[in-house]
Amino acid sequence: MEMEGDRELVERWRAGDRAAFERILERHEQRVYAACRSLLRDREDAVDVAQETFLQAFLSIRSLTDESHLAGWLCGIALTLSKGWLRRTIRRRRLWERRPEPPREGPASEELPLEEWLQRLPEDERIALGLRFHAELGHRDVAAAMGLSVAAAKRLVYQGLSDLRTMMRQEHLL
């Protein structure tokens, strides 16, 4: 059986077919999670915001004008909600960082440098790289999610890769 495209699923979703929404949820949940992770360091926070993203998407499906860019639209909602989440929790986070023991589950130690380098990048470059290589979006969807032109999105991806390469060379990893 031919796999149903996003456009058909959105049409069914708009007609009130909840199964179509669930299908979209399964298809795009990893992408949306990846978009949240480009801003949120805590995995559980990213899961919470990813859930909220689909809820908001369900309630505001009318605002989706181009069904072929569903992934970019969903990731755009995820970025907006992640930024809001960061704003709301900043005070808690500051307090949390004062804790005597560091309980955060971090990546494996050999991955730490890359993680740290990513955190050193400007926020928009980090988001662009996350959307491009973690959420695996095309440049047009990266642009849609970030509210940029395609050329600007490509430029950010390029700049992010270039900055990362500079850091890796400085550490003699390349």
Place this chain on the structure above:
Amino acid sequence: MNHEEEFTEVVDALQSRYAADRLPRPLREGVLRRLDRRTVMKKSEWIAQIAAGALLVAGLVLLFAGNQAPVVEEVAVPSAQGSEATRLEDLKREIARVKEEIRALKEELARPEQPPPKPRPPSSAKVTAVAGEIGLVIISVGRDDGAAEGQNYWIHRKGSFVAKVVIDRVDRKWSAGKIVYKQLEPKIGDDVDIEK
């Protein structure tokens, strides 16, 4: 033009890092649960709107009747003001009755949506950070231990009551609570128990 080809090693490193960061569990259950909760809220709002509409119509009918009737009453009954007051009282009673119905309906709709009770957190919880200036404490129980927003906890030290906190943020391994009452300043290492 694809600039990414210039950065093969960087892209490989990134993809390897991102491949290890997968969604820890499917979102479906959580999203649908939130969606159902929101739908029930919508239903209750809808019912409230119908009730409010009915109330408005009833009020208008009563007012209209009140404006029509005095033509006769003013002539026939000298105490027309008393009659108006009675209608006003009737209207107030009707408003109170409909409000009560709305409240009962909201309660009825909210009841099945309450999540199943979570396991009680262990009694060995400790205070792990304190920010007295903003009235916050961090305790060593989180969502994994059954902690939830809105729970009340007692902080005590060597058997003496220290403070009461209400949880307002829960992470997997820790929670942040707002101090609502205190006899002593909470300190790191104080014992924490859920309110019985």
